[in-house]
Amino acid sequence: MKKGPSIEELSRHLAECPPSFLAEPIQPNGTGQTQVSAVVSDLLILMSGHRLSEREAKTFEYSSSKKVRTERNRLRTLLVASWLGYHPKLRRAMDPQDFQTFLRDGLDQIASLVQADSFVNDPDRREEITRLLLLGTALLPEGETEQEAQDRFDALSTVKRNEVLQASRAAEERARKLREDLARKERERRAASTYGYE
């Protein structure tokens, strides 16, 4: 794996994401402010001199007016990831084809679980998308081994966490019942000694 910039540097860059990269993607009816495919295409031109073809551009737009609700967060996440891709050192280190593939296929799962704004506002999610992008473009964060990078990503991964949280949520029901049972037992025990005869 090639060496990439440090996680701290990229997270800082992400935290400074301008509002235009968090703006509303243009919908099929013309509302919205940002054409996501244009942003991606511009970035690819900057990286390799090649623009998106018309067919490729379609994968970075709403597929139909009926899918605005379901595809909105993915497109907004794409915008945030594009801003991350604009980081000069990262832009130079990434393979443009890998990056384009990552943007097309690598964000679907996480975008279904995390709101795009969190990738800017929440430090953990900032780090998560940064690591996801580095892994997706076969880059190693500065100062980390391959194993460390994988472990740290696993620890942050919303997708992985979501799997185990389902189990934890079911356990919560049992934990709450346990707490209520114990509290009731304690109340009964105290009630027996209210008058201080113990």
Add this chain to the structure above:
Amino acid sequence: MNRSLLNSWKEAWPGALELWSRYTKLSQPTWLFEATEEAGQGLTGSFAAIRLNDHRILISLRQIEEYGLEDYAPEILAHETGHHVYCPANLLEGGRALAVALKALPTFEKMAPSIINMWEDLLINDRLVREHKQRHPEIYEILNKKSKEKPSLLWSFYMRTYEILWGLRPGRLCAEELTKAQEGDAHLAARMVRVYGNDWLSGVGGYAALCLPYIDNLKSLFEERLHLLFDTEGMGEGCEVPLGILEGSEQEIVHPSVDPNVVGKEHASESPSEENSEVGGTGGQSREPFQYGQILEALGLKLDEHEAAVRFYREQALPHLIPFPTQETEESKEPLMEGLEPWDVGNPLDQVDWMESVIVSPRVIPGVTTVRRTWGQTGGQEKEREPLDLDLYVDCSGSIPNPQKSYSYLTLAGAIVVISALRTGARVQATLWSGPRQFDTTHGFISDERLLLRVLTGYLGGGTAFPNHILRDTYLEGRTKRRPTHILILSDNGIDTMARNDEKGNSGMTIAQQALDKAAGGGTMVLQLYNDSFLQGPFAKQARQMGWEMFRVNDWSGLLDFARKFSKLKYGREKVKR
């Protein structure tokens, strides 16, 4: 003693302080070298501890060597400093955390301090590792290797949380295989550390709730590894009890898996969990005095049950103090200058009358030529208000619950009135009574709040016989000229024993009538009654005719009603006739 080890730890100390802030000031840790020294300082089980009383850190260099932690001075010292400057930082926050944790860990009160310590350690260590790249994972690795016991599930869950927090290889700290649910719990705990990093107290309840099933699963509540890290044990030793410990403890306990701050609004439960119904939620409270005692004990404050009850009712009463009735006197007193007298060097400097002193002699010689004014009093034009004194009779017969063990609205009502009275400058006499000749009293009107609250929260638990002889001795015999006094009786339907004759054969009701007249400040009976029928009975009717006010206080609303009405009683508008 290893001199070079001591020197290297001393050298690491300023750096450890600076990690938190360049302005952090703490005195050098107390270095301990022998087991006997550690025992003398109350350091049992752990190799380090904090003391909030004098902001001290205790470090056992003997144990540091024993565990092979000699190279981790910056980590251990910065961690202990974190307890002083970050969490718990002070006894009040420590106490509040305990109040919340006790609620989340019913029947496992003894584990609450350890669980809070684990939560605090997560927050402190995470900050030190992330911001300062400290080597805390290595310390846990060493401790894990040194321990011969199989780790408990609680410990494994705790270690896994660190692995997730710091992105460590799975298995580096947690050797055990966890189930999916336990893995999920560790993820939740790690997320909580980030969410509540700036508001550590708000995460205590959720973290304790997360730990409860693991504690329930423990074979023994004592685990060597947990105890080894328990560096906040006895941290409050020698401190005064801070006010406000129970504040905020009425908040519901939210498990992190349904906490919108942790899992996001979309994953959090829409409806509040059933446990909300456990909490009164209307300004009342579900805390018991014994629980308050548990908190103080866990903080390292050595108070007996009675003393803890005194602090508990005082804390509960303070937000509800009322304007205690006062009376208008005929006239106020105003100061009148009467002359001059020598000012001596032992007198306060601000009393020197410099103008008069210079007139006596232009060359001022302190203590020789210096003079001060003397003042007398003269009648003023304005009316003055004077507080009533308070004469309190507290029933603690067997029919009244022990206020040291269970929450007593009657005792709280008494505490509110006593503290309110003292704040206006009144003096109070308190009498705790039960059966014939079973009583405890302050023997006169005093201003010592603690002593008065001790009488108020005392318990005899015997028969029931109102102490008519004390009422008689106070008002009908001995010194008769006193400030107008309000007589307050806290009791239940056993108050009707007031109608019995005293040991000299005098009618109890006659004594009550004459005492009320002599006291000249009115009388109130606050009664814990399960229905109103007693208030319609012959005793109550007769007492009301004499001029006694009667209140039924069984619950929070009754207490508030009493406090509101009592503060508006009109004794104060009557002029004192002396």
